Amino acid sequence: MLPDAASSDADLIFAVLERDDRRAFEEIVRRHQSQVRTVLRRLTKGDNALADDLAQETFVLAWRNLNRFRFEARFSTWLYRIAFNAWQSDARKRREVLLDSDEDMPAFEVADTQPPVDAASRIDLERAIATLSDGERAAIAACYYADMSHEEAAEMLGLPLGTVKTHILRAKAKLKARLSHADAKATKGRES
Amino acid sequence: MSERNDDWLDRQLREDARRVLDDAGFTNGVISALPPSLAPYAGLKTWLILGSTALGGLLAALFAPIGPLVIEGVTQLVNFRGMTPSFTAMLAMTVVLAVSGYVLATDD
Numbered sequence: 001m002l003p004d005a006a007s008s009d010a011d012l013i014f015a016v017l018e019r020d021d022r023r024a025f026e027e028i029v030r031r032h033q034s035q036v037r038t039v040l041r042r043l044t045k046g047d048n049a050l051a052d053d054l055a056q057e058t059f060v061l062a063w064r065n066l067n068r069f070r071f072e073a074r075f076s077t078w079l080y081r082i083a084f085n086a087w088q089s090d091a092r093k094r095r096e097v098l099l100d101s102d103e104d105m106p107a108f109e110v111a112d113t114q115p116p117v118d119a120a121s122r123i124d125l126e127r128a129i130a131t132l133s134d135g136e137r138a139a140i141a142a143c144y145y146a147d148m149s150h151e152e153a154a155e156m157l158g159l160p161l162g163t164v165k166t167h168i169l170r171a172k173a174k175l176k177a178r179l180s181h182a183d184a185k186a187t188k189g190r191e192s
Numbered sequence: 193m194s195e196r197n198d199d200w201l202d203r204q205l206r207e208d209a210r211r212v213l214d215d216a217g218f219t220n221g222v223i224s225a226l227p228p229s230l231a232p233y234a235g236l237k238t239w240l241i242l243g244s245t246a247l248g249g250l251l252a253a254l255f256a257p258i259g260p261l262v263i264e265g266v267t268q269l270v271n272f273r274g275m276t277p278s279f280t281a282m283l284a285m286t287v288v289l290a291v292s293g294y295v296l297a298t299d300d
Contacts, residue, residue, distance in 0.1 A: 020229050029222045034213040052218065059222045125208055144205040176201055 009075040016066055029059050032076060036083050039145045043087045043137060045130035054090060058083040080146040081156050084138065091134065121179075128178040132171050135159070139167035140175075245293030249286070 007015075007027065015024035036058055040051035061082050069078050129137060135157075142153035143164075150168070154161040254263075 022223060022226065022229075025226070026219055026223050029219045030215060033215060033218050033222075034211075035209075037213050037218070038209060038211065055218070056222050056225055060225055060227075063226050121204070122208060122211070125204055140205065144202075145209040147209070172198065172201055176197075179201070179204075 010071065013066060013069060013075065016063075025063060028062075028075075032079055033059075035076065035145070036079055039080060039141050040083055040087060042126070042129050042141045042145055043084075045137075046126050050090070054083065054086045057086045061086070077146070077148060077152065080142070080148070084142070084146075084156055124179055124182040125175075128175045128182070131178060132174060133167075135163070136167045136171035136174070139164050140171045143168060241296045242293045245289055245296070249289045252285075 007024075009028065009031070012024040012028050015021040016028070033055065037051055037055045040054050040058075041048055044051045044054070058079065062079055065082075069075065129140060132140065138157055139153060139159075142148045142156060143150060146153075148156065150161060150164050153159075154164045157164065159167075
């Protein structure tokens with residue numbers, strides 16, 4: 001039987017485990033690719049190529065380890081854990097090479113052309129998230145983009161619950177400040 | 193300038209998280225990066241491990257210093273001499289080998 005959109009994640013997982021069904025896994029990837037890639041794009045400060053490489057690594061690892069999924073958590077949460085681990089190990093490797101990189105340097109150049117308003121606010125948000133520290137960015141990605149509770153995020157990131165809450169508070173304060181600043185700049189630009 | 197409060201920021205973050213990214217060949221890329229299927233060899237693997245365990249056990253019984261004791265145990269078993277020390281050692285070794293082989297063969 002071919003997998004379809006009506007099949008649950010559990011049905012698809014069983015099909016992969018019992019029959020090595022690649023079409024079922026294809027449906028799983030199709031279903032979750034957007035969220036996993038979005039989380040990784042935010043974690044990698046908008047480096048889309050790196051995010052997609054890590055997303056591919058995430059799904060290949062999920063395929064190899066699918067028999068270890070215990071159905072105790074949501075499948076998406078399990079996938080996000082793999083994605084965060086992939087990002088963390090990649091970040092560790094890169095830091096060994098880029099020891100003198102400037103942590104606070106914005107990852108984006110300011111675009112010359114003015115994007116539409118919705119796209120502009122999204123890009124402002126992406127840029128603002130990119131300026132957060134690794135811990136703050138990871139906490140925001142886990143709690144807002146991976147839809148985890150603070151407790152789940154703390155467990156996944158290996159941080160105390162209080163630290164995750166602090167990261168979220170600080171990140172939100174920084175985001176509000178940066179977005180207000182971006183908004184003020186845009187208003188000034190429109191007036192002149 | 194619009195007010196940047198917590199609700200506004202929460203809404204922006206959640207909307208951004210819900211945005212759907214076009215697949216753009218990503219799924220096909222993942223599927224082609226998957227390792228080749230090992231399903232046809234799964235049964236073969238079990239028999240290879242169990243066979244190697246049995247062969248290893250036989251070679252150990254023939255050539256290891258404890259070998260004569262094991263062979264004596266088998267002889268005593270054949271002659272219905274009951275739970276002698278040699279027989280107990282042979283039985284223990286067989287059970288350990290069989291369990292190890294089974295665990296290895298069924299471990300993914």
